[in-house]
Amino acid sequence: MSAVAAKPAAGGAMNPTAMAVGIVMLIIILGICYVVSPGIGLMALIGVVVGGVLIGFGTHFVPVGGAPAAMGQAPGIATGVAMLAAGAGLAGLFGGAWAAEQGLVVAVVTGGVGGGLMMAITCMMVNFVYVFGMGIPSASGKVAKDPITGDTQAEFKSQGTEGHGLPFISFVGGVIGGTLGGAGGTLIYIQLLSLYEEMLPGMMQITEAQVMPIAVSAAGMFAVGLFLVNAVLTAYNITGTIEGPHDPKFKRWPRAIVASAVASALCGLVAVLIVVPM
Amino acid sequence: MSVKVEVIEGGVPHNNILIAGLVGTLVCIYLTYLNVLTGTELFSFFGGLAVVAALVWGSHTIKVLCSYGIGTGVPSAGMIAFGSGVIAMLLATRFGIMAPVVALVLAAVIGFILGYVSNNILNMKIPAMVQALTEMAIVGALTLMGFAALITGGFTFAGLTSGSISVMGMILPSYQASFIGGGLIAVAFLLGAIAIQHPFNATLGPGWKQDRMLMLTAECGFLSMIVAAVMSFALISAVAALISLVVAIFGWIYTYQQYMEMSKRDAAAWLDAKPIPDVEAH
Numbered sequence: 001m002s003a004v005a006a007k008p009a010a011g012g013a014m015n016p017t018a019m020a021v022g023i024v025m026l027i028i029i030l031g032i033c034y035v036v037s038p039g040i041g042l043m044a045l046i047g048v049v050v051g052g053v054l055i056g057f058g059t060h061f062v063p064v065g066g067a068p069a070a071m072g073q074a075p076g077i078a079t080g081v082a083m084l085a086a087g088a089g090l091a092g093l094f095g096g097a098w099a100a101e102q103g104l105v106v107a108v109v110t111g112g113v114g115g116g117l118m119m120a121i122t123c124m125m126v127n128f129v130y131v132f133g134m135g136i137p138s139a140s141g142k143v144a145k146d147p148i149t150g151d152t153q154a155e156f157k158s159q160g161t162e163g164h165g166l167p168f169i170s171f172v173g174g175v176i177g178g179t180l181g182g183a184g185g186t187l188i189y190i191q192l193l194s195l196y197e198e199m200l201p202g203m204m205q206i207t208e209a210q211v212m213p214i215a216v217s218a219a220g221m222f223a224v225g226l227f228l229v230n231a232v233l234t235a236y237n238i239t240g241t242i243e244g245p246h247d248p249k250f251k252r253w254p255r256a257i258v259a260s261a262v263a264s265a266l267c268g269l270v271a272v273l274i275v276v277p278m
Numbered sequence: 279m280s281v282k283v284e285v286i287e288g289g290v291p292h293n294n295i296l297i298a299g300l301v302g303t304l305v306c307i308y309l310t311y312l313n314v315l316t317g318t319e320l321f322s323f324f325g326g327l328a329v330v331a332a333l334v335w336g337s338h339t340i341k342v343l344c345s346y347g348i349g350t351g352v353p354s355a356g357m358i359a360f361g362s363g364v365i366a367m368l369l370a371t372r373f374g375i376m377a378p379v380v381a382l383v384l385a386a387v388i389g390f391i392l393g394y395v396s397n398n399i400l401n402m403k404i405p406a407m408v409q410a411l412t413e414m415a416i417v418g419a420l421t422l423m424g425f426a427a428l429i430t431g432g433f434t435f436a437g438l439t440s441g442s443i444s445v446m447g448m449i450l451p452s453y454q455a456s457f458i459g460g461g462l463i464a465v466a467f468l469l470g471a472i473a474i475q476h477p478f479n480a481t482l483g484p485g486w487k488q489d490r491m492l493m494l495t496a497e498c499g500f501l502s503m504i505v506a507a508v509m510s511f512a513l514i515s516a517v518a519a520l521i522s523l524v525v526a527i528f529g530w531i532y533t534y535q536q537y538m539e540m541s542k543r544d545a546a547a548w549l550d551a552k553p554i555p556d557v558e559a560h
Contacts (some may be wrong), residue, residue: 013401014401015398015399015401017398018394018398018399018401019399021398021399022395022399023461025391057350066351079352080353080354081350081354082348082350082351082353082357082358083351083353083354085506086357123287142539203426204436204439206453210453211453211502212451213374213453213456213459213460214453214456214458215462216438217458217459217461217463217464218368218458220461220464221364221368221458221463221464221467222364222365222368224361224364224464224467225360225361225362225364225365226358226361226365227361228357228358228361229358229361229362229365229392231357232353232354232355232357232358232361233358233392233395233396233400235350235354236348236350236396236400236402237400238350239348239349239350239402240349240350255399255400255401256400258399259395259396259400262391262395262399263391263392263395266388266391266392267362267365267388270368270369270384270388271365271368271369273369274368274369274372278372
């Protein structure tokens with residue numbers, strides 16, 4: 001197959017059979033978890049799946065430009081999907097981890113605010129660099145008018161590019177994506193942390209105070225691992241660049257939801273199994 | 279986009295590297311078990327050699343996968359390798375002496391399902407995807423296990439979660455002075471993730487040569503091993519940590535020299551640039 005004749009395989013098409021297989025896999029994994037650890041283990045796994053889906057869905061909002069954006073030829077932040085998702089999610093995760101003792105809702109909201117804040121700062125500084133450093137206006141190449149402000153885009157778009165800079169809709173998308181990603185990452189961490197705090201003392205025959213460093217570190221590592229898996233799978237779904245919620249590629253999100261749910265359930269099951277008595 | 283932009287011309291076939299990497303990694307990890315048999319910690323450095331072997335295999339897998347334009351950048355491959363690997367590795371440590379084999383099987387299962395998910399549900403349709411993600415999850419898990427063996431001298435859950443500190447001559451158990459409880463696993467995670475994705479990212483292009491990339495991988499592996507060996511002073515005896523450090527430094531110097539030789543060999547021209555020259559004093 002030559003490079004010219006090859007069609008881009010990862011188009012917008014859905015694969016219904018594979019989606020059904022994915023959902024069946026998800027149910028089987030939840031069933032296994034119900035058998036080995038009903039109650040607290042299953043609750044933790046459901047939290048992990050919800051968190052993973054939030055990450056996978058949220059990443060679609062983030063304006064990712066990649067190398068073309070660095071050259072001012074495409075809108076978005078000039079790096080890859082995996083890096084941006086990991087950055088937003090981990091910033092949120094660290095924010096949420098501080099609030100872990102104040103309950104689930106406070107911690108998850110804190111994580112969301114942390115992730116959103118990180119993306120807002122990133123988007124603002126990126127636009128500073130684009131506008132004042134590279135001297136290019138912000139213009140989208142995918143839509144004629146900005147869906148929120150109604151500003152027309154075509155006059156500002158340079159010929160031969162797909163748009164450039166970070167239009168307002170992309171900025172808003174970035175903040176929404178960071179918020180969802182940060183909340184999802186924190187949810188995974190909190191669920192695993194409460195599971196480990198409950199189960200590890202009995203398993204290792206030590207007190208609750210002694211188990212804290214291990215529980216925090218293990219839950220953190222599992223959260224980071226799950227985050228990276230979800231971020232990369234979403235990156236595979238997007239294949240390259242996306243402008244934000246107005247981009248046609250955004251319509252691919254159902255695939256990412258199923259993929260994230262299956263991957264999170266699988267990895268979450270392994271994370272639950274580590275504390276199941278053998 | 280399943281467009282294969284490069285083919286492997288010459289060099290060792292991927293399957294040979296796969297088998298050599300897998301066997302070498304497992305053997306080296308199991309050689310650290312001599313620590314338990316002999317009651318010392320002197321054999322911890324084999325964990326570092328396992329890391330290098332696994333990374334060499336893993337970077338070639340990344341080359342196979344990223345020869346197809348996956349459109350997400352090479353680093354993402356390293357991230358998913360370790361993201362799925364750390365999960366398999368943490369569970370596998372519960373199985374005692376069987377831990378490396380369990381890590382291999384568990385990581386293979388996780389990687390296979392992730393490969394299926396990305397190839398079919400996400401419609402990537404890349405021929406090498408399933409096998410590559412399976413291999414990379416195994417590489418991630420075994421690399422982390424190698425780091426664990428290098429830093430703590432063992433690879434069991436009890437050994438990784440508990441350490442000891444001496445307070446005024448008394449030896450007290452401590453769960454913070456451990457591989458997992460102390461967060462050393464996070465450092466090991468990124469040391470490995472960067473070492474596995476960097477070589478192909480740095481050497482890709484029309485002038486790509488297999489031996490040069492693999493030598494760079496070994497160099498990155500030994501560089502990571504130096505850092506991990508320094509960290510191991512906290513958890514194992516000073517003599518054992520010193521052996522690891524010396525092995526790592528010598529390995530790094532050798533591979534770095536070899537890599538420079540190969541870079542000069544493949545370069546079109548070579549100018550031995552000097553640092554900014556001293557300006558004549560008056």
